[in-house]
Amino acid sequence: MKLTVFGATGGVGREVVRQALEAGHEVTAVVRDPARLDVLAHGRLRVAVVRDLTDEDALVPLLAGREAVVSALGATSNKQARLTPVAGPALRSIVSAMDRAGVSRLAAVSAAPLAPPTPADGVFARVLVLPLLRRVLRDVYADLAVMETAIAASDTRWTVIRPPRLLNRPWTGAYRRAVDANVPGGRVISRADVADALLTTLSDPSTSGHAIGIAT
Template sequence: MRLVVLGASGGLGREVVELALSEGHSIRAFVRDPASLADFGNSPYREGLSVVAGDVLDPGTLDGLFVEADAVISAIGSPGNGPSVVRTLGYRNVVDAMERQGAPMLAAASVAAVEPGVNPMALASAMTHRHLLKDVRGMEEVIEESNLDWVIVRAPRLTDDAPTGNYRFANRRPPLGGVMISRADMAEAMLSCLHGPGRRLGTIAVAY
């Protein structure tokens, strides 16, 4: 598949790029600083990987990004716990650009605590993360109102542990007892939603 990965230089984004390349996909990685992926393969980048500099908050940098893409995987995040519109406004720009450029499918990483009734301890404290959750809710609304095929993949706490392949899917909230998942397994779960018999659409959650 020809994939665009947004937020490719973050912890989850790098796992998505690494796994997708190992599976033979062609990757266009969208990052603010191309040097952040300079360690991927030989000079300047690994075969099958191209890197595009830009910012989802700047619609002009999205021009042409999604042309001929089969799908987009997004690991867009925002730093800190203060007020942010990175997700809400960033995804509005992304969705508009995808629809104009004909990219059909979006898989977006989200957080489990955005679902009402989910234990907020999955994100430590709902009060501490209230700005984050507001931004995430805005992001999900933008995606749900789009004309794309989409899947929102909610995760509880992400870790840097090795992949296990033992994660479980559930509808909207994490499976019973699921409080964490590694970024490596989250990346695999998101890729699995895009193709093959395990393809999924809608809002789902994943955890161990």
Template sequence: MARLAVVGATGRTGRLVVERALAAGHHVTAVARRPENLGLDHPRLTRRAADVLDPGALREALAGLHIVVSALGSAGRGPTTVYSAGTAAIIAALPPDARLMVISSAGLSVPADAGPGTRLLGRVLHRLMRDTYADMAQMEELLAGSGLRWTAVRPTGLTDRPGTGRPRVSIGATGRVGNRTSRADLAAFVVDRLDDPSTFGRPVAVSS
């Protein structure tokens, strides 16, 4: 079983990743500004308090770990640097051979086989979420230059519905997937593909 860290562990997606990883038998370090808010107790769970914008604290929290899942997120639609700055700090804290999976968004690109409705929705979302998407795009640029075994997981619209157990996946994010993604399905995909080399160095679109 692996030893991994989940950064942003107290968010709605991060918590589910922690739960899924523990259920799979992994040892999990939950990293958040207030990890006590996770509300979980488990013999294979370690909590570490760190702000992703504090590189020293983050480096200490991730010491000795070679697998990291970033479930960082920003509130609202205004300007943000949480994705790019947080990912830069994570990259700096990891050794060269580390594995890093980050949660991004399927809205960053429109598949070549997308219909007119999907293309229109994509244009609308890019206007509404332009600041968030710009920061996510910068995050993915940082990943591409990091030298790590990275994956940018791009879910479609997130929901809190129960998982289907059958997530739809497009390696390379070039094909269509569904319009909605259960956070439970997203967490399952992340944990199940921790060691999948077909996802290394690539974006992957995911939906329920």
């Protein structure tokens, strides 16, 4: 599969690039600083430097001829999200550029606190953990909410992945999934497994149009 990966220098994005290359995909990694992409040079890897991800005209050539797009974009802190939102503005331009380039499949990472609360979350999570996270990281989640709205309103065949707290642990492939909900009792997951989930959904049409909760 020919993929374009946004957010390729982040913790999840680097794993997406690495795993995609190992799986035999062709990858265009879109970055602002190529020095941060600590993936070895590869015959199926193209690195494209784009400073402004809201510049549709710059994005279209990076999407032409691609079969799918993976976004691992997101603010690194609440302050950054407040001052310069990342995911929302970028995804509005990305989905529009995808339409112009004729690319329809999209997988994007979001976050578990954006899922609506359900009894399966448990009282502790519903009453304390999730409300606290939503308050402390309100600008990060506001940015991701704008992103999810832009994606849902697009003509793409989209899947949003909503993980809980991310850890730098090895890939396992042994995580749980929940459709349009959080995984009951799910508190953590490795960045490597989030990358696996993003790539796996691309070839799973049953996930199209859904937000998938994942956790170990």
